[in-house]
Amino acid sequence: MSTEVRNNTALERFEIYVDGDIAGYAEYQDTASERGFVHTEVYSMYEGQGIGRDLVRSALDSSRAEGYGILPLCPMVKHFVETHGEYVASVPHWARERLGLPQ
Template sequence: MSRVQHNFAASRFDIYSDGIVAASVHYRMNGAEMSFIYTEINDSLQTPPLVQSLIRGCLDNAHRHRLAVLPFCPTMCAYIKHHTQYTALVPLAQRERFYLPTTPRPPRQAHLTVVRPQ
């Protein structure tokens, strides 16, 4: 069982797997901006799904507290690029520096193939 815990004293979010810290995301606060600095991963554990859960937990926490996000951490930035629903957390004026879209993407169009009986 894994769980995300916000460690205020250390300015980081941790995810635990069987009581062991599997990964941590370190951040700094500046007013209402949360700058994610780097991600630390315990190499002895199989962590990709845990890291994704951790990053999602960090971003959901920032959203709940109405904080802007600055994803200096490459892992965090890559996650936001692939999960565009979190792009809105990055201030519009800051998105270009993180190579994030500055305009909303149009919704994906379904590609349908029409099959006609012969």
């Protein structure tokens, strides 16, 4: 099984492909300095295979590399940030308290 994550800027979402077929996506909205992740979906036939984790990790890594702060508004992205502490620093201080993340 090969996976690839692509940033579909026209639809403002990161898409994950498994063996060439789209398996899910993470929608975002950009501000000048932050990228807010608002909805993530993994199609049912791909659930339980780590596809969501791979999608979110790649989307966050790409966003950080582009210089964006991360706003994990989507429950899946928020859970990922909570369980992978190295990403908390990418969430702006003002948003950490509001989202219940460690300072």
